[in-house]
Amino acid sequence: MKLIKILHLALILLPFTAISQSDSSExxxxxxxxxxxxxxxxxxxxxxxxxxxxxxxxxxxxxxxxxxxxxxxxxxxxxxxxxxxxxxxxxxxxxxxxxxxxxxxxxxxxxxxxxxxxxxxxxxxxxxxxxxxxxxxxxxxxxxxxxxxxxxxxxxxxxxxxxxxxxxxxxxxxxxxxxxxxxxxxxxxxxxxxxxxxxxxxxxxxxxxxxxxxxxxxxxxxxxxxxxxxxxxxxxxxxxxxxxxxxxxxxxxxxxxxxxxxxxxxxxxxxxxxxxxxxxxxxxxxxxxxxxxxxxxxxxxxxxxxxxKYIFAARGRMGGTHDAMRAIRSNKYKLIHNLMPERAYLQYSGYKEDMYPMLAEMNVMNLEGKLNEDQAKFFAPTKPEFELYDIVADPYELNNLASAPDYGDLKDEMLEELYVWRRSINDKGVSQEFRKGGLSSKYPTRTLEEWKERYEAWKPWVFRKPKEKVKHPFVKKNY
The missing domain is CATH 3.40.720.10 (Alkaline Phosphatase, subunit A)
Structure with missing residues (x-):
């Protein structure tokens, strides 16, 4: 059995041959x-x-x-x-x-x-x-x-x-x-x-x-x-x-x-x-x-x-937009800890609003009640503190299992691993000053009429022909 394991390891490593300064002159x-x-x-x-x-x-x-x-x-x-x-x-x-x-x-x-x-x-x-x-x-x-x-x-x-x-x-x-x-x-x-x-x-x-x-x-x-x-x-x-x-x-x-x-x-x-x-x-x-x-x-x-077993990721401030999230992911599951759940996913971000045409269209449809349940989730005024997804069964990460009783032990296990990782990287979390700071977190960020105006402004840009020079509606440059 030990020999089989050794042979298996050799097959895994065979495609790669690393060299170091000591064993190669070039x-x-x-x-x-x-x-x-x-x-x-x-x-x-x-x-x-x-x-x-x-x-x-x-x-x-x-x-x-x-x-x-x-x-x-x-x-x-x-x-x-x-x-x-x-x-x-x-x-x-x-x-x-x-x-x-x-x-x-x-x-x-x-x-x-x-x-x-x-x-x-x-x-x-x-x-x-x-x-x-x-x-x-x-x-x-x-x-x-x-x-x-x-x-x-x-x-x-x-x-x-x-x-x-x-x-x-x-x-x-x-x-x-x-x-x-x-x-x-x-x-x-x-x-x-x-x-x-x-x-x-x-x-x-x-x-x-x-x-x-x-x-x-x-x-x-x-x-x-x-x-x-x-x-x-x-x-x-x-x-x-x-x-x-x-x-x-x-x-x-x-x-x-x-x-x-x-x-x-x-x-x-x-x-x-x-x-x-x-x-x-x-x-x-x-x-x-x-x-x-x-x-x-x-x-x-x-x-x-x-x-x-796991990879880890973190998100902090995005320019003047304050938010904080941490994630742990295995091959099958992902747990996201939203450290500022009181804020909307789509709280104001000038970058996103000036660069993402679909955001304008979907804000219009959201305010008109035309999004389906899965599409509307990201336009909610607040976030859940925890999001747990079965990546294999739900690759688009739409069915949050964090409150499902059958997944309580898994959530606790992944959360503990996430805390261990956060301590290992000196993650300081969120201070009260940070929580209260940044750009306005008011949501929705614009009225329906304002989003409609931006949606119309986007159309010539989005539908431009391959060689057509059209002015970007929110960036001072022709493309």
Missing amino acids: RPNIVWIMLEDWSPDLSCYGTKGIETPVTDKLASEGVRYTNAFCTSPVCSTSRSAMLTGYHQNYIGAEQHRTAKEEKKPLPFDIKPMPLLLKEAGYFTSLSIYNKTDANFSGDLGFMGKDWKERKKGQPFFAQITLGGTHRAWNRDPKNPIDPSKIELPPYYVDTPFARRDWANGLEQMQVCDREIGDILHRLDKEGLTDNTLIFLIGDNGRCHFRGKQFLYDPGLQVPLIIKWPGHVAPNQVNKDMVQTIDITATILDVAGAKPEHPLQGKNLFKEESKNR
């Missing part, structure tokens, strides 16, 4: 391609209506993860965690858009990943869309904007962010998407307006797919592909309400594809529950960079990252 280059605000809405993940041939090919050449999650559902907090390998609360970076004057140095003598790579001899670059969004002060360690600036023979780390998938989105003139071909989650209304908005986002990803192709082509042209470890990920979940900024799977789940010729076998699909801070740990291990403070992420190429 460490790999590392290219980290980051999509803004993007869930696994790609054709290789089964999303309907979209065509992403470059990404699909990349996935076929390596491993595609189907259960990868960020630690926080918005860019600055999620990226702060990824830049360091620690949960954002642990390093004091949990509040989105921390003002420059409020940012503090990292605690515990923690150094950002690019700085550790620089100290380990790598050339580090921040390319194309120079966004770091770190909620802390100090040197991040980036040395330039392009790997061509490195010394001859020097390995490089390139963080490349593709910003197109962040709202507002461009139409795809080469391959417009027929809205009848897409599939909307049931918590959205199924209208021509909603379908076109969803399809517009998928079209933008098609544009980004070709940009990914340009990056990969350059690596090939420069003869770098064979010794380059490539990660393709999203920084947080999709840019729709009930996605980004919230702890449901569409806000936390991201694509994760890894290619490393000669080290990662092709055509793999990995179902392990992993988190984006694991990428940080993997990169530092592969590069032979040694953090002084133990990382909270785990190397994806080692057994330590496999067979997790």
